[in-house]
Amino acid sequence: MKTLLGINDFVVKFANVNGTGSASANSLFAKAIFRMGIPVSPRNIFPSNIQGLPTWYEVRVSSQGYLGRRGGVDIMVCVNPQSMADDIASVEPGGYFIYDSTKPLAPQLQRDDIHFMGIPFTEMCMREFPTPRLQQLLKNVVYVGAMAALIEIDFSVLKGLLNTQFKGKEKLISSNVHALEMGFRYAREHFDCPLPVRLQQGDNIAPHIREFDHILMSGNTATALGAIYGGATVAAWYPITPSTSVVDAFSKYAERMRIDPGTGKKNFAVVQAEDELAAMGMVIGASWNGARAFTATSGPGLSLMSEFLGLAYFAEVPVVLVDVQRSGPSTGMPTRSQQSDVLAAAYASHGDTKQVLLFPATPRECFDMTVDAFDLADRLQTPVIMMSDLDLGMNDWMSPPLEWDDSRQLDRGKVLDADGLEQMENWGRYKDVDGDGICYRTLPGTHPSKGAYFTRGSSKSEMAVYSERGEDYVQNVDRLLRKFETAKQYVPKPKVKNAPGLTKPASDLKLGAMFFGTSASPSYEAVEMLASEGYPIDTLRIRAFPFHRSLDDFIHAHDLIFVIEQNRDGQMRRLISNECEIPPGKLTAVLNYSGTPITARHIAAEIRETLNAAGGNVIPLHPETA
Amino acid sequence: MKTLLGINDFVVKFANVNGTGSASANSLFAKAIFRMGIPVSPRNIFPSNIQGLPTWYEVRVSSQGYLGRRGGVDIMVCVNPQSMADDIASVEPGGYFIYDSTKPLAPQLQRDDIHFMGIPFTEMCMREFPTPRLQQLLKNVVYVGAMAALIEIDFSVLKGLLNTQFKGKEKLISSNVHALEMGFRYAREHFDCPLPVRLQQGDNIAPHIREFDHILMSGNTATALGAIYGGATVAAWYPITPSTSVVDAFSKYAERMRIDPGTGKKNFAVVQAEDELAAMGMVIGASWNGARAFTATSGPGLSLMSEFLGLAYFAEVPVVLVDVQRSGPSTGMPTRSQQSDVLAAAYASHGDTKQVLLFPATPRECFDMTVDAFDLADRLQTPVIMMSDLDLGMNDWMSPPLEWDDSRQLDRGKVLDADGLEQMENWGRYKDVDGDGICYRTLPGTHPSKGAYFTRGSSKSEMAVYSERGEDYVQNVDRLLRKFETAKQYVPKPKVKNAPGLTKPASDLKLGAMFFGTSASPSYEAVEMLASEGYPIDTLRIRAFPFHRSLDDFIHAHDLIFVIEQNRDGQMRRLISNECEIPPGKLTAVLNYSGTPITARHIAAEIRETLNAAGGNVIPLHPETA
Amino acid sequence: MSFIKPKFRHPRLPTNALGFTVADYDGAISTLCAGCGHDSISAAIRNACFKSALEPHRIAKVSGIGCSSKMPTYFLGRSHGFNSVHGRMPSVATGASLANRNLTYIGVSGDGDTASIGMGQFIHLIRRNVNMTYIVANNGCYGLTKGQDSATADLGSVSKGGAANPFDGIDLASLAVLQGASFVARSFSGDKDQLEPLIRAAMAHDGFAFIDVVSPCVTFNNHAGSTRSYGSTRDHLDAMPVDFVPVREEIRAEYAEGTSHAVTLHDGSVIHLLKADAGYAADDRTGALTAIRSAQQDRRILTGLLFLDPNSRDLNDTLELASRPLNELGKDELCPGSKMLDSINEGLR
């Protein structure tokens, strides 16, 4: 049998039944590894139901700090008989399959090339714990204990985490510790511990992890904090997976940080709307009236908001919309991840529209970009859509700590107060005074006699008077294009990196890769894999639409560019070729749309295949020779 | 002063106030010219209100049968003081301005280079007709009478039309005829009749008009008839300009042609829904249940339907949606025309979607394509969107008569009846038995024990069982792509024409133009203008999306291609470069998005400018030398 | 994921008039939470269809999105079903009903699906009197998205999150009565003796039949603070039992407080009402509204058949549709032919 070797480099997957309390045990597992200073990226893969169906928790451990999915499973911990056959099949040759041996394993499920390790979880728990509830719950802790022995998790870290989690409930702490120990002891007694795939503090950890501070948090939590720090006061939303936790977290933080100290009253409003149309209407109404407002939704909500997004675009009302993407179209796979709303968001609504999009790739960026989104929306007087996804939003990610510069001001853009109105001659709501396409706005209630105007989604003159004159219409929508052009200088710039291991691009290096959001981490990893094989690929991580000019430069500087994304139709590739006027042939799509996040292996394989097919045109350039 | 010369080649425009009854007088004018066998194309340019604002009726007379707008006005008949200044400004040098001289014209409005012709319409009507209502209404008929004298409309044709219109209401006929004669006489007495711009039967009329039969009808009426002949039984809609008349006409015809002869009951249902979401839901429900169903809407409705369009795409329910486009985004200019929903329709909804679009250019095609749309939707089990627009839908167009082949069957596609189910082994709703991506559908109530399945917008296996497995999802959406590929062979093919006057393309002719819908007519005209200047341009009229392969061929066969359309962002150009993988640089946008239909002059000017800018690369090839 | 039940049938299971056993009305195994009220409703629907001896394949099931809207998978596996989009089932059902007036339509929705996102469509569905049975599995919360308050949650009820609901709950039954629904009932998912006959009556009713079924969410809304949990529902239950009398049985006519009242349905079948708190006749809207409200003011939920218009005319009749279903019409009935088109052309020359 093949022997897997992996010090701090392996994938563990837990196969559970949802509603059985596995989530907290699983996150205890991941957090302990994180606390040990070893790079870890856990992912929930859960069904669209509440109880009784298969759910998985996939944990990647990576000394190099790769946070994307690697693909494959080295150790499968299976406590769900429903999915057992598939789960066994998914283990890498040489890998480990840990299962509940209370019942014997069906012989037809056996495989010769992996290790089966039975632990009688149910039996052990029936024996040790009094109530069915405890038996059920602590079974999960028992397997964490066993894993602690098998891969050498620092036991004191686990205990420390339990102490914090159950602070004040000593009985719970002791039963949990007992469960941990049961598992630990069983594994020690019955198996060769540790396994060759295991943890080891310090040694081979990448410096950018070892030497810097990190936190473990979900993108949605970071987005919520971004909304707090960005000064959002109105959140209107409608529940939908996977965006719900954005507003949940916003409410939680606001209840803590936005209570008026004098009166105990709230300096924020959260409204659960009756649907997504209403949520967007409330955001528009609040923004029009000068509050910073946002909503969070997912694909179906985005579709429902499209008429209103057209209004906001055309009436020039700031809007911040967080789209935590899931698999579409329609209901699709509501609990699976994709990046498939790119076109729907970029051109949201009928008529000629272009919306500003931001593409965060880490929780830190969720935080920063959400703050930026409010500034951008106000500055540009238009919707700004944060394109997050389930993978980023709902999973915990290792991230540099969030940072805040206390001198940062809220940039409310061109809003005239009473004084400003007094000073400005012949103010007109839609006059392009500064030539950047952005006009001066006024808020209701500002001035007794100046600055009142009518906001509408229909055509108007520069003075905001209703008009059906072709010239007025054209002037207005041309200005909106000019504004979109202006946006390029305000939105976050792409991140360009030269091919790894090569300090400057050699003159004959013409390969590039572009990606965004959760495709970034596995893309970087794939690029490193390919670099070690001799294919040097420069990268550009897209962070916003409209595209910054450096994206054009990147495209022009390369002959063959891979666009890596998680949807069927290569939507970002389309958007690029559209907006940058690029021959689509220059851009090769690398796609995954299975609902589970794209893996580095998949990306590398696809690129390799293209390069091989290109034959003589792309000769691997061995790093030594570069 | 310049003298305009135009036998059967000129533009007359009437400037009215809406709600004053000018519509019927104006259409009497156009219809009379049509009856004389002279090509005419009338257009309403009306405000989004009901009474009291400026409205125009622009009539182009064109011996060559050009039905697009030419641009410019030769004779302006102005009975609306509100818009007079602009109306005067819009007359071509040498043209005629006919106005109500009951009040004298303000001196500052005078121009030296056009003819002013005052007729005291109000005064004449006050004198001749007893009630304000009649004075108001018949004023419109008086100016038609005057025009009859000025441009030589056959008076008996006018009278004949009035006779038909007011059949049985003799008093109305005589007062109308009287009004006509008043105008006629006044003009004869006060002006040199006829003007140099005028009508003349027979002579210089293009053979394709002279020698063939024509009707005058609006696109929306034709679409409605297409729905009747296509076998639509359920129409669910929500009123919105400019699509309302589609369902109005459908109801009218259905009341006439779809009454069960035995019982007097209806073989059709028209439901005015509470909004566009509901309208689309009803269509989906009815289609799912085996009726042919459709809705008609415009941009805002399309936006609101986008979630449901994603459902229909993913659940594979046939839908026929007529989008009569107006100016967007948002409310935009609701009574003005554009072709700006192309991208919103093609990629309607979140997630990866591609919708089938049809682009009719004439009423005849509205009829044919609507019939086709029902067959296509059934055959492909997907939404089919008819992309009409206000200009085509609400104006009367000269068109070849509608034709129906009585042997044509309704193609309901792959629907299994009870026998079919008995015969098919292991039927599965989403099995691609034939390899074309199209599966066998069953209808509720068909068979006591076979063929029942659950339709859903969420992911499923081939057997229609709910599934969140990545493989099932991917297999399904890949099949949908395959189906879209199949669609290419079923949708109407583009119309390709070699450059006019050149029987076969010379080897060094590399110019092409592509367009669709109402941009076609003025594009053909512009191409002829440019041909006469020595620029030979081949044309391709797009009639459907997905694009037929011949579109790729056309693009590859040309070096520089103009894409002519009526929106700001060159949406069709984008769609082409996206879907045909064409370097966008090959496609040059020629755009108009002022809300009034694009003119041949504008197109020619834009192309000329590009060609001039291209300099040495495009040497005009004089027709003689070709 | 759905599991198909084993196909084995016990040979001596009782059969209905059509020879079907109750198992012929089964669906896939439920994936809802153990103990979810919605499963009891599924069972009641299955039993009602069995007892009323409806042909399974002549029933069509429609729903929106939510735990409740998943229910149609779990009953009537021989019927077509359509799990559409959130809140818009009413329009899908309307279209379906227009296409084929001869099927029996069962719509299943949740309180989120109906009272929030679907409110507009729900009211217009009522107004059109579409011939269907519309069941709301009402748990006062959004089960599938993990327990947010819905618009029917009572004022002050406490959701899993811990916050007390600051808004008044929408009472869907009152709303249906006010907006002109021709059949309005309420029941409790745990009370199959009342629920099954109500569902049978609803399916027999010619027009829109609404049943608001209080259906506790064991996972997110079953704790002391919530007023919609099993415990509290049972406490506040003001049962108004209904007994279904199949076609051709004797019709009883007397009706006084505390006794039963026979109402003849459009198809001739009859419902016996037992009036618990009395005070209104079941065909009087104002009375129904007042009774519902007065029970409410006592913090009780009035159940039973709350309103019935025996002269209901459904949408197909209102629109004067022919009796043959639209989806059965072929080219001959639909297509007026070339002669007609010629005459239309003629009018446009």
Next chain:
Amino acid sequence: MSFIKPKFRHPRLPTNALGFTVADYDGAISTLCAGCGHDSISAAIRNACFKSALEPHRIAKVSGIGCSSKMPTYFLGRSHGFNSVHGRMPSVATGASLANRNLTYIGVSGDGDTASIGMGQFIHLIRRNVNMTYIVANNGCYGLTKGQDSATADLGSVSKGGAANPFDGIDLASLAVLQGASFVARSFSGDKDQLEPLIRAAMAHDGFAFIDVVSPCVTFNNHAGSTRSYGSTRDHLDAMPVDFVPVREEIRAEYAEGTSHAVTLHDGSVIHLLKADAGYAADDRTGALTAIRSAQQDRRILTGLLFLDPNSRDLNDTLELASRPLNELGKDELCPGSKMLDSINEGLR
């Protein structure tokens, strides 16, 4: 197209407490049809604001789409206005009200805008008790799209197209009462003596104030067959006149059938009710519903203040928002600062 009115003001026009003349409350010249009921409503709103001496710039106007929704352009030219999208004004108004609780909000809508496409939002606006005056200019038809029946059109009313409406009309006032609106009134556009005080009362009310104004469409719905035309409205009018008593005037307390009833508003102002048909107190929902319905059954339209909850708590209060408008908060109140973020980071290590 809008024409700006000449700016010339007669120097001796009467002024209100703030020194404004009624002309200071004017808007652009109307582009509605001559004689349209909506213009009378615009005038009533203008007059009400003038008489109540509201600062024009402290009022915000919101509307949907329709002839009615154009109205806000034609009054209060010194106020900001927002002509949003069809049927979704309620959500825009809700957001606006949350952002700045200190302005007065006037929402104008049509029966199509509210009772069809906007129905869901309307009901949820009521449920949230957003502090605004919501006026529906109710003409039973879609004016702007040329006269289709709306959902409030009476059963049997004949539209311009000639077909009789086969559906029951939705009564928005009853619906508002049932759904918990804290102020519900009805009036007639041609009856400014009743309408102006109602609007003033509505604006003074702390919470959601709904006024259903029967407002005939002269162009599409003013002929014999329609029951909502000027003529027929006047015929069926069952006037319940309302007189507005400004703050600080005497409060009258007696209330018997046929006499007047003083209700104290939240801000201390008082409304005198004259109960025409009696039978219910204006703070009793069931009574209001019964009265509306019984007038309806006599084919009469009950007008006046139909329901009032003097203890209304608006959305801002329900959500326990601070008294300072959210849109006035600056970085100091909003941004918790870097220390707080450090402590959050700490919890995530």
